[in-house]
Amino acid sequence: MQTYKMFIDGQWQDAAAGETFASYNPFTGEAWAAIPKGKKEDAERAIVAAQKAFTSGPWPKLTASDRGHLLRRLGDLIAENAERLAKIEVVDNGKLINEMLFQLKYIPQWYYYFGGLADKIEGAVIPIDKPETFNYTRHEPLGVCVGITAWNSPLLLLSYKLAPALAAGNTFVAKPSEFTSVSTLELAKLVEQAGFPPGVFNVVTGFGADVGETLTTHEHVAKIAFTGSEATGRKIGEVAARSFKKVTLELGGKSPHIVFADAEIDNAVNGVISGIFAATGQTCIAGSRLLIERKIHDQFLEKVIALARTARMGDPLLTSTQVGPVTTTQQLDKILGYIDIAKKEGAECVFGGGRPTEPEFSKGWFVEPTIFSSVRNDMRIAQEEVFGPVLAVIPFETDEEAIQIANDSRYGLAAGFWTQDMRRILRMSAAIQAGTVWVNTYRTISYMSPLGGYKHSGIGRENGLASIQNYLQTKSVMISTASSVANPFIMR
Structure with a gap:
């Protein structure tokens, strides 16, 4: 001590x-x-x-x-x-x-x-x-x-x-x-x-x-x-x-992370993983709501799950570790509680969903990276800040629907989206109600760029x-x- x-x-x-x-x-x-x-x-x-x-x-x-x-x-x-x-x-x-x-x-x-x-x-x-x-x-x-x-x-x-x-x-x-x-x-x-x-x-x-x-x-x-x-x-x-x-x-934040069909898919997958599983999801700017254009929904979700499977949990002092423990026992209980809430509300847990069972994780405060599909934006898992490695996946059809879902939150700290359409980039950047909007990137910060939130x-x-x-x-x-x-x- x-x-x-x-x-x-x-x-x-x-x-x-x-x-x-x-x-x-x-x-x-x-x-x-x-x-x-x-x-x-x-x-x-x-x-x-x-x-x-x-x-x-x-x-x-x-x-x-x-x-x-x-x-x-x-x-x-x-x-x-x-x-x-x-x-x-x-x-x-x-x-x-x-x-x-x-x-x-x-x-x-x-x-x-x-x-x-x-x-x-x-x-x-x-x-x-x-x-x-x-x-x-x-x-x-x-x-x-x-x-x-x-x-x-x-x-x-x-x-x-x-x-x-x-x-x-x-x-x-x-x-x-x-x-x-x-x-x-x-x-x-x-x-x-x-x-x-x-x-x-x-x-x-x-x-x-x-x-x-x-x-x-x-x-x-x-x-x-x-x-x-x-x-x-x-x-x-x-x-x-x-x-x-x-x-x-x-x-707090409940940031929307939007992927359009014309996105560079592999880059977008990396961005989504970074947005929610980096720092074990313990960031206010976490991209915890993943909005996927319906025409690529299944394909893109499979790629996200496949990359999430490769994430190495372990000792955070090792440079090979990619997902560490959560910081407090209170936060661990909160995250597990939200996972249970999501299941009860009808969301489908397609990856993770609990504490790891391997013996090496028994002492630490670990929770598995978790992905829910079939999420509606009115579910608690989509409206309340979990502050952990829990991703809620929501499909959308049009740009207008993506904007509506993204803004249907009391939070407005950050948002991100992936597309190659410059007209869409300008239109979406103006329409999304958030203090920071990332385009074809996520979790980028600078001492030179203002950071803060809209709404709550x-x-x-x-x-x-x-x-x-x-x-x-x-x-x-x-x-x-x-x-x-x-x-x-x-x-x-």
Whole structure:
């Protein structure tokens, strides 16, 4: 067992109550790290430290270029430690080493990009219609920002929030998922090494009822950025609205993955498998609803099943493994529950459908890649987010029907489709209600491209130029050059 401490005000600290909780390895089912169990007092200490760092000390005195230098230095340190951090995340959440190595080697780009953007946040001089008045705008940081992340990609999701927040001049309190706290605590060591002043970045570990509630209600918190479930996002949005805190919410999805008859079939099959079985289906953008044009439905489904049969389950630290365990026992039970629901509703399980029976999987939290055909879009398996390797297959006849099915969901995070028809590409891209639409690809992300959802999939955008505006507020300054004051009883 490895024992960790929280990072608050530049110091490594135990929880005030002295309590810890265990982090479990999903492959072995065994506890491997002891995490501080923070409470309200710990969260308040972190917020006070962040508020102090924002209003006094070296951080607000740094130039924007200085902030950018620190961010780029942090990016260098993450790159130097990418392999070590990737292995930590694999042990903590069970995702594949290949996936986490890709993420950790890519994450530095967020700090390079926003580090470069830090000193390019420019206001404007407005040629205002008022005579003898000089008007300009300033973009200023919000203050203390809170980042609450999910367990499926802890450091990637944190970087979506942390890099633009610090580039804009804010201070930050991170609350990682209680299931995957270790990599965020390890990142804090790199933040310290990079030379950020105390209190600029803080990590409080614990549970939502103890820590999360304080972080989302405290008067000194100006902004909350959250990635997670729709239900939790709704609660955060409601609480934040009471004190007018700004929010960015990246929530659930039930993304349609559409294959037309003119698609390059083998490429589309690979895309479909990647969309649902990569990361064991534990992504908000998972292409969990497969819509197949009816004229190729049977042929295409056979190819998907054939490729799914070749997927190698096993130890996520082995580069040969293609499907690892799910991250928590709660999630395992949820996925198996949805499989039972789908069967009861009349969907046909054509592949997988339970836990693997081989002895080597008995300790870990594994579920078979599962495919259901004969699915109607009004079934729960097609409407509710499973967050696991479960694919619902739905046939369609026309482009219009595909659009109708795709949009018949309360979610709108992502969508994908496969076709060679450029007219269809333009028409479908405009018609589908989703924040990201992939064409002839799937699960492609970039620090330069905005990510976020329509409808119940969230509020605001992360990544790209659009995201830094979520961490700034605009001030308008008007300077009169008039030699005398006009009539004081009327608006000028």
